[in-house]
Amino acid sequence: MRAHNTFPKTAGVLPDDDLRDGAEFIGGTILRADPVFMRDRLDNLADGAGVMHMTLSLPVGLQASRETWHAIVMAQLHLIGLPALRTPWVAARHTDANCDHVHVAIALRGFDGSRLRPETGDIRTSRNHQMLTRRLGLPVPDYFNAQIPRLDPPIITRRLTTAPKKRLSEALRTIFTTERPRTLGDLDRALARQSPAILRTATQNTHGTTSHLFSLDGAKIFGGELGPAWEP
Structure with missing residues (x-):
């Protein structure tokens, strides 16, 4: 809804x-x-x-x-x-x-x-x-459950327009609902355990800000700054 x-x-x-x-x-x-x-x-x-x-x-x-x-x-x-x-x-x-x-x-x-x-x-x-x-009286989606670690804002399914994005979304949902990573290192290790491996690389933009790029099977997924929002 x-x-x-x-x-x-x-x-x-x-x-x-x-x-x-x-x-x-x-x-x-x-x-x-x-x-x-x-x-x-x-x-x-x-x-x-x-x-x-x-x-x-x-x-x-x-x-x-x-x-x-x-x-x-x-x-x-x-x-x-x-x-x-x-x-x-x-x-x-x-x-x-x-x-x-x-x-x-x-x-x-x-x-x-x-x-x-x-x-x-x-x-x-x-x-x-x-x-x-x-x-x-419908089931309340998981991302409203305060007991379940989640990405914020929630990932909207209709925005997952390619197979790599869908697989990355599934991997992240599994990780955040089972392993509860507390740091980017924890997240990296959890992603690496997924099959196929999902890699994260850091780059510096022209403003000197570090951005991160996720890739799946060599396909670019998305980029963006990662910081405290990834902490629980």
Whole structure:
């Protein structure tokens, strides 16, 4: 139930994706009509401010009624600081994927012409995720369990776009939930025990700051500064 948010310039996804054949209309604050009309209506209301596209998904194997999904969308809009009844939005449900989910297209300008600024930072999104799962009686994800060492912020699965990133993520999750490394040396040794080995090399950038690069089977994963955030 963690929201996935993007900010396209227009509501162009409505006709071909959100409201495609087989989608179920969940609700909204604009007139239900032809998908192209609804797209144009959102864009006109946004008046250059852009659109927010939000996806909410239930765990695999679970489904919600249309009424429950409508309540979830309304609650999520409130949690990100948008007045649900004064914000132009439309939601549609898809059940032809591996999980029951909804897409919500939101004009970033209210009906009164005011600019809307939803709060969608990682910390706020994680907190909202936790609140929604508890309200719905769903399992709370591991990264909300204070007893489980974790990376902070949590790794979002949909951002793991390549096989090396996925394997590195799995290795780090295993290490942080079983071995509890307290230093970078502990982390290095734990990574080296993974198969295949994951190597970390340090480099100096032009500002004299040390950065670290992880690689898996010779493939570059990501770089970045490592410091106290890796300590428990």
